[in-house]
Amino acid sequence: MDQGFFLLFATVSVITAVMVVLAPNPVHSALALMACFLQISAIFVLLEAPLLAVIQIFVYVGAIMVLFLFVIMMIDVREAVLQRFLPGRNLPALVLLVLLGVEMLVLVRWSDRFSVMEAAATPTGGDVRLLSITLFAHYLLPFEAASVILLAALVGAIVLARKEPG
């Protein structure tokens, strides 16, 4: 049951991820990326992390992708449709990517770190109360640092995107 759902979500997410890279129009890429994020949040639900699934939908699909679509709306993307990939030979990059993927897969399959592990007997990952206690008690300082970073990013984005004065 779980495996069937996982295979469904994983297949759709990989297909939409390929569509992100291959679509000629950036708007189609953004929509495919949205679908991919929805599948990944479904996978988070399978992993008993419902809070992360909701955050994924709110932040990625609700905020980041809407930001992307607004920027696409503001600027003219028609000339970018003509040439999708970088000019010249892409062979070294492709070889590098294949090597990267094969390396990671080989490490996963043949390393004893991943094969011997058993799942925890009573997973408590879905317990939002325990998660938030951990977050706000042990990780309070990183949390505050993250909020300062978000504030700095907000100010920086406004300063970068506004017109030059005068």
Next chain:
Amino acid sequence: MVPLWWYIVLGVVLFVIGAAGVLLRRNILVVLMSLELLLNSVNINFIVFGHTYDDFRGQIFAIFVIAITAAEVAVALGILVALVRNKSTLKVDDVTMMKG
């Protein structure tokens, strides 16, 4: 019960697809979107290992990754708007102003 390595293989595949987008595409917007895909595949790994070891730190790290990603996207899109206003191009190989 889904085996652990299925999730890891999914993370690897999404990472390679995102890296392909970053390395091969010419449009800056699609490069940024592929970057999002990379960060999301890392998030899958965080949550899978947190789930396997029954440890909250995976989920907490994933929350921080999402927060930093939001900041990164805001700044990157601000830079993109400024770039389009000043240079009116969206191609990564046309942006060579800092060559020196």
